[in-house]
Amino acid sequence: MTPAPFSAPVELPLPRTYSAPGVLGRIVAERTQDYAGADFELGKARPRARRFHAALARPGLQLIAEVKRASPSQGAIAPLDPAQAARSYVCGGAACLSVLTEPRHFGGSPEALHAVVAAVTVPVLRKDFVVHPKMLQEAADWGAGAALLMVSVLGEDVGAYLKLAHYFGLDALVEVHDEAELDIALAAGAEIIGVNNRDLTTLAISLTNSPRLIAHARAAGYEGLLVAESGYRTRDDIASIREVADAVLVGSSLAGSGDLERAARELLA
Numbered sequence: 510m511t512p513a514p515f516s517a518p519v520e521l522p523l524p525r526t527y528s529a530p531g532v533l534g535r536i537v538a539e540r541t542q543d544y545a546g547a548d549f550e551l552g553k554a555r556p557r558a559r560r561f562h563a564a565l566a567r568p569g570l571q572l573i574a575e576v577k578r579a580s581p582s583q584g585a586i587a588p589l590d591p592a593q594a595a596r597s598y599v600c601g602g603a604a605c606l607s608v609l610t611e612p613r614h615f616g617g618s619p620e621a622l623h624a625v626v627a628a629v630t631v632p633v634l635r636k637d638f639v640v641h642p643k644m645l646q647e648a649a650d651w652g653a654g655a656a657l658l659m660v661s662v663l664g665e666d667v668g669a670y671l672k673l674a675h676y677f678g679l680d681a682l683v684e685v686h687d688e689a690e691l692d693i694a695l696a697a698g699a700e701i702i703g704v705n706n707r708d709l710t711t712l713a714i715s716l717t718n719s720p721r722l723i724a725h726a727r728a729a730g731y732e733g734l735l736v737a738e739s740g741y742r743t744r745d746d747i748a749s750i751r752e753v754a755d756a757v758l759v760g761s762s763l764a765g766s767g768d769l770e771r772a773a774r775e776l777l778a
């Protein structure tokens with residue numbers, strides 16, 4: 510695929526304190542503190558390879574398999590070796606990988622991302638709670654092909670973060686949970702929208718959320734890629750999004766399965 514040239518001048522999002530209710534609010538406050546006063550210089554624009562986008566745009570439902578060792582909803586999931594987990598997921602048919610880099614609640618780390626990028630050739634998403642421009646620069650420096658941007662955290666600032674992700678050569682998975690957030694993602698020009706079934710303030714999951722909002726996005730004329738996220742455990746679970754989503758992002762059920770390659774293959778069968 511020909512790299513897309515970067516043209517627009519970047520509107521740098523000013524680091525500021527974001528807030529959110531519940532568990533999400535606690536994590537966002539911690540990540541804001543982690544990056545307070547971070548050393549950040551914009552530097553040069555980097556070419557966009559759009560490999561993450563291309564991998565998800567292939568025909569059929571694509572799998573983004575997540576390297577997830579723990580979570581607020583499950584506690585400890587599995588003491589995965591990131592590189593080994595990544596190789597197993599790819600052998601099981603994953604098109605892309607998602608790697609958590611948040612350390613306190615998800616057992617993630619920059620090292621996990623480095624290890625995965627070195628172990629496989631498929632594009633890798635940096636999964637974190639982006640609250641500072643430095644986090645996108647790090648994602649690019651660490652070899653990720655994409656970063657997560659959450660509308661529930663960034664609100665209208667997601668547009669500026671999206672442009673910055675592109676400036677750094679990254680694709681962005683812009684995550685929404687309800688209609689209002691979807692409208693913000695659409696207005697921001699998101700090329701890839703993820704619909705989370707998990708309400709991150711209560712941690713409750715509803716598998717009807719993704720198909721509902723995916724239908725809503727398509728009805729609004731959205732032609733970008735749509736990813737269903739969270740709570741999927743079985744082939745039956747993904748039946749409702751198989752024909753409507755471009756990809757499904759799965760973490761806990763694969764990571765905790767004991768046989769990651771087989772679990773990924775069986776989910777996609």
Ligand SMILES: O=C(O)c1ccccc1NCC(=O)[C@H](O)[C@H](O)COP(=O)(O)O
Nearest residue numbers: 580581582709738739740741759760761
């Ligand atoms: O997974 C959690 O408990 C969680 C809690 C608070 C904020 C975010 C959280 N998860 C992040 C994710 O988006 C999921 O890791 C991802 O969608 C995969 O979900 P699952 O397959 O249900 O592990």
